[in-house]
Amino acid sequence: MSRPLPLRGLHHVSLVTRDTDASRAFYCDVLGFRELERPNFNFRGAWLFAYGLQIHLIENALVAGRRTEQIDSRADHLAFAVDDDRAIVAILEQHGIAYRQQVNAGGIHQTFFQDPDGHHIEVAVYPPNPPFVDQA
Numbered sequence: 001m002s003r004p005l006p007l008r009g010l011h012h013v014s015l016v017t018r019d020t021d022a023s024r025a026f027y028c029d030v031l032g033f034r035e036l037e038r039p040n041f042n043f044r045g046a047w048l049f050a051y052g053l054q055i056h057l058i059e060n061a062l063v064a065g066r067r068t069e070q071i072d073s074r075a076d077h078l079a080f081a082v083d084d085d086r087a088i089v090a091i092l093e094q095h096g097i098a099y100r101q102q103v104n105a106g107g108i109h110q111t112f113f114q115d116p117d118g119h120h121i122e123v124a125v126y127p128p129n130p131p132f133v134d135q136a
Helices: 020-030 086-094
Strands: 012-017 034-036 045-050 053-059 077-081 099-103 109-114 120-124
Touching (some): 086 099, 086 109
Parallel strands (some): 012 053
Antiparallel strands (some): 045 053, 109 120
8 A cells, every 4th residue: 555645734825816916915904814025936926824824826817717706615715714703704894805604514604705816715613623534
């Protein structure tokens, strides 16, 4: 039997954006990220950090997504854990961000919304350490 890769953890997520400034403002002002120093690449972007995670914004209008009117809970998305999901709606409304709430089959109250490029984001209060599936 082969061994899995010796991963230590998730370092960063890369997101393609049409507008670095708008995405930077969204992730910093709405989600609380802070900007990191970034090498002088030959393309615009930003490196952000919070909650033990880096987000690398890469400006490329040719391949960046587009916002849609429909918030899709089954689309690729980033999911952030919160301690109190009641404050989320007020903050999203304060920033004029559309959202969708639902309770999933596991009873978790989820709030979904999109960044300026249409990347979906979920926030919820998650139970600690869900059980593993037995693979015997």
